[in-house]
Amino acid sequence: MKFFIWIVAIFALAVALALIIGYENGYVLLVYSTYRIELSIKLAVLLLLGGFVIAYALIRLLVHTLRLPAQVREYRARRRRDKARDNLFEGLRMFFEGRYGKAEKAAAAALEMGESPGIAALLAARSAHELKAFDKRDAYLNEAEKQAPEEKAARLMTQAELLFNQHRNQDALAVLTALNESGSKKHVGALRLELEAQQRAKNWEQVLILVAQLEKRGYFDAGQAQQLRLYVTQENLKRKANDVAALQECWRKIPSADKKLSGIAATAARCFIALGGCRMAQEIIEQSLDAQWDSELICLYSECLGQDTLKQIERAETRLFDHPDDACLLLTLGKLCAHQRLWGKAQSYLEASIGVEPTFTAHRELAKLHERIGQSEVADVHYRKSLDLAVRQLHDITGGRRKAAL
8 A cells, every 4th residue: 555655656746847847947047156057947856856866875875884784693693593493493303203313413503502492402301311311411401491590390390201211200209399399380291290200109198199189180080080099099008018007097097988999998908917907807898898799808808817706707697698609708608617616617608619619719728627627538639629720720820921922
């Protein structure tokens, strides 16, 4: 639009000058001392216009000449920036292609030229890390800290991730702690990285806190979070298995709903049994079985023998109404009755368990029973069957591992 207006204005001026020159027959008289110059008005106008054009051109040339050094410097700086940016993009492309040596070289060149120093230094650090050049990696991280202090969060996240990848878990946790103390808001990436580091360090209490935070952020769905909490709680219980007070404190902190889960209850029962807390183990098993049936859990019931085995037998027998064909329940009753010297009931339960599902444990317990009552030949038969089943089970396990390896 501006160009069109200028064209119209120029044409209008040309027409006006043509009219003036065409209809005006006057003259211009110039007097200087003894000199007199007489010009027609037409020539005077043309000279004035020509002089204006020449003067304008000379002024423009002078201004351009004076600006030339600055323009040259700006051109060189622009070319340098373009080259630095090209190096940075080239480094990114090489990194994603897995050509880490070239990626480091290009990123280092961009860093030297001052193009996005924080990003360039972190890219060079990651490339050096992939090349196992850990000293160079740390040097690039230091450069990132010096040249781009405002990008502290990105630097600390990168440093923590690289240290974690190097299996320096405690150092990675220290960096993440520094990130938290810097006032940066915890995002999903930082929480996920801290979760993995805490898992490797076996800080299970902190892992539970991080799982809850990640579930709240939507990183885990309810099922994944529940499964992970189950695993973490079990590992935390196992870690406390050498100290009764620590184990009791850990069990107390577990939510009531989680205490009734079969996996957690089984782990806790084993830990208490190992420390001689059979009474506590019985309560844990019974409460969990009241909430949901689990054959593996009922097998543990016979391992926590308390002072009142008859009461245990009565409680176990009440579950036969709902689970009459459960081999583990029958085996548990057989072991409890054998412990109480109720040989007839013990034999009946053990034989019923074998009838439902022959296992080497049931045959072994039945062999012990016959041996205790003086029936050595029958005991030898069940010992052989127990051994055969154990060998078969071991063969199936090793065979499965071989297939998996193939």
